[in-house]
Amino acid sequence: MVKIKNSLIVILIITAILMLVVYITGGGELVIKGLNISMNTAIRTLPMLFVSFIVIGQIQVLLSKEVLDQWVQKFSGIKGIIVSAIAGGLFPGGPYVYYPFISSFVEKELPFYIFISFIFGKHVYDFTRIPMEASLVEPKIALIRNLITIPIPIIIGMLAKRFYDKNTMDISFIRAGGKNGSNDNNP
Amino acid sequence: MALTTIILSIVALLLIYANIKITGRQYEGLKGGMKQMVYMLPIILAAFILSGMIEVVIPEEFVKEWLSKEAGLRGILLGSFGGMLLAMGPYAFFPIAASILTSGAGLGTIISIITGWCLLSLSKMPFETAFFGMRFFIRKTILSIPFSLAAGLIAHVLEVIFM
Numbered sequence: 001m002v003k004i005k006n007s008l009i010v011i012l013i014i015t016a017i018l019m020l021v022v023y024i025t026g027g028g029e030l031v032i033k034g035l036n037i038s039m040n041t042a043i044r045t046l047p048m049l050f051v052s053f054i055v056i057g058q059i060q061v062l063l064s065k066e067v068l069d070q071w072v073q074k075f076s077g078i079k080g081i082i083v084s085a086i087a088g089g090l091f092p093g094g095p096y097v098y099y100p101f102i103s104s105f106v107e108k109e110l111p112f113y114i115f116i117s118f119i120f121g122k123h124v125y126d127f128t129r130i131p132m133e134a135s136l137v138e139p140k141i142a143l144i145r146n147l148i149t150i151p152i153p154i155i156i157g158m159l160a161k162r163f164y165d166k167n168t169m170d171i172s173f174i175r176a177g178g179k180n181g182s183n184d185n186n187p
Numbered sequence: 188m189a190l191t192t193i194i195l196s197i198v199a200l201l202l203i204y205a206n207i208k209i210t211g212r213q214y215e216g217l218k219g220g221m222k223q224m225v226y227m228l229p230i231i232l233a234a235f236i237l238s239g240m241i242e243v244v245i246p247e248e249f250v251k252e253w254l255s256k257e258a259g260l261r262g263i264l265l266g267s268f269g270g271m272l273l274a275m276g277p278y279a280f281f282p283i284a285a286s287i288l289t290s291g292a293g294l295g296t297i298i299s300i301i302t303g304w305c306l307l308s309l310s311k312m313p314f315e316t317a318f319f320g321m322r323f324f325i326r327k328t329i330l331s332i333p334f335s336l337a338a339g340l341i342a343h344v345l346e347v348i349f350m
Contacts, residue, residue: 034242
């Protein structure tokens with residue numbers, strides 16, 4: 001909640017500054033034009049946003065942390081990379097939830113490539129973000145962006161497997177950025 | 188837009204049905220989603236105002252030279268860098284990206300902005316440095332840069348060929 005409040009304050013400050021810039025460059029008329037655009041966008045997208053939040057809420061209860069945790073631990077190799085990238089994309093919640101979850105991979109001694117696929121899966125796929133992307137930007141753009149970026153977590157996971165195949169989630173290894181870890185066996 | 192709402196509504200209904208059959212927690216999901224919407228609405232509305240201002244303030248020449256289809260690689264580079272600097276959540280980021288698109292940005296630029304934001308956004312820095320260290324964050328960011336640029340480049344090529 002505190003983070004949301006801070007984000008709102010930051011956005012409001014930037015908006016106020018930009019509004020001043022608009023006023024200086026184009027006068028009150030341009031400010032009103034900008035506000036009209038904002039209002040039209042809001043009216044156009046609010047019904048979609050409402051439905052988007054229903055989708056987000058349903059995904060969050062359908063796919064619990066426990067279910068995804070099981071998926072990640074079940075597979076290895078290329079299958080593991082794909083499954084953990086998808087699990088990352090399906091993982092519900094913001095950074096306050098998923099970073100502590102990823103950290104728990106340390107105790108489970110999961111391979112480093114599973115960790116990296118999961119983290120990039122979350123960044124690139126994040127399925128709960130797609131309704132937002134489609135409704136706020138444009139469905140066509142959301143589709144193209146998602147299609148183009150599908151291979152990214154898998155390629156990165158494969159690179160991690162190629163170079164750090166035997167490394168588990170050792171925190172000293174990760175903190176060293178892949179060097180001098182206790183179980184480092186790089187060629 | 189109406190079609191998107193219809194598709195999203197069908198997805199929502201399917202998910203509710205899946206929850207009825209699998210978890211029985213469909214009401215919890217509805218409540219959670221609505222709660223999230225109420226929390227996020229002030230940010231979304233503020234981002235709408237911000238995006239409206241961006242749309243009217245970006246000079247046409249700047250769009251033409253730096254963001255449009257004609258800008259090519261320049262737009263892709265600027266897009267990835269811009270996405271990295273837009274250190275904010277999706278509810279604030281997407282309206283801003285939409286306003287840049289409406290201003291006349293090319294497909295390559297907009298895809299690299301979104302991909303840059305997904306992969307490189309500085310909003311991840313506090314978490315990743317706290318949990319995994321600064322070195323990890325820097326290496327991950329450096330590794331991500333070519334992917335963000337490549338996504339923009341692919342989109343640009345698609346735009347040149349098909350649009």
